[in-house]
Amino acid sequence: MNEIINFILDTASTWGYLGIIFLMTLESCFIPFPSEVVMIPAGYLSQKNELNLWLCIFCGVLGSVFGALINYYICYFWGKKLIIKYGKFFGINDEKFQKFENFFNKHGEFSTLTCRLIPGIRQYISMPAGLSKMKLKNFIFFTALGSFIWVSILVFLGYFLGQNEELIKIYLNKILIICFIIIGLSSILYIKFRKK
Helix, strand or coil, rough: CCCHHHHHHHHHHCHHHHHHHHHHHHHHHHCCCHHHHHHHHHHHHCCCCCCHHHHHHHHHHHHHHHHHHHHHHHHHHHHHHHHHHHHHCCCCHHCCCCHHHHHHHHHHHHHHCCCCCCCCCCCCCHHHHCCCCCCCHHHHHHHHHHHHHHHHHHHHHHHHHCCHHHHHHHHHHHHHHHHHHHHHHHHHHHHHHHHC
């Protein structure tokens, strides 16, 4: 882990803001690459005055949106054709796909926002958005908003805790639990609001 963090620190320090955009684009598309090892070191470098804190957040969000758009457009142009062609082997037919599209058209913005805060899912929420042809401006807005919250958390962790890996793990776990609680409560309120 230390070798990866040192590599990211060296990359971010050498490439600067372009390095953050590039690495976060990789993280946000189909390449599984944890954002923690990009944005936490970026926050640490900003604490050392090697990078600007707010520019780090901006570049992190920009990279996240770029990566999300790659997934969005792949599924927008080719995803439906592939699913209709091969989905029958997995029990997916036109009717089921139509139900999926209707669901995401109704709840896509909320799902896109909240899922950006869940590691392991955040990279892939762009795919159903592309499949259902979610409005691009809405997709970008909610992706950017969710990414801003997550990226800011990581950058501030790096800024205040530096390279203290143990403390970062403890605080990150606590933050993830809080995020899940907030998402759960928000989902309940959202469902009640939609019913009304």
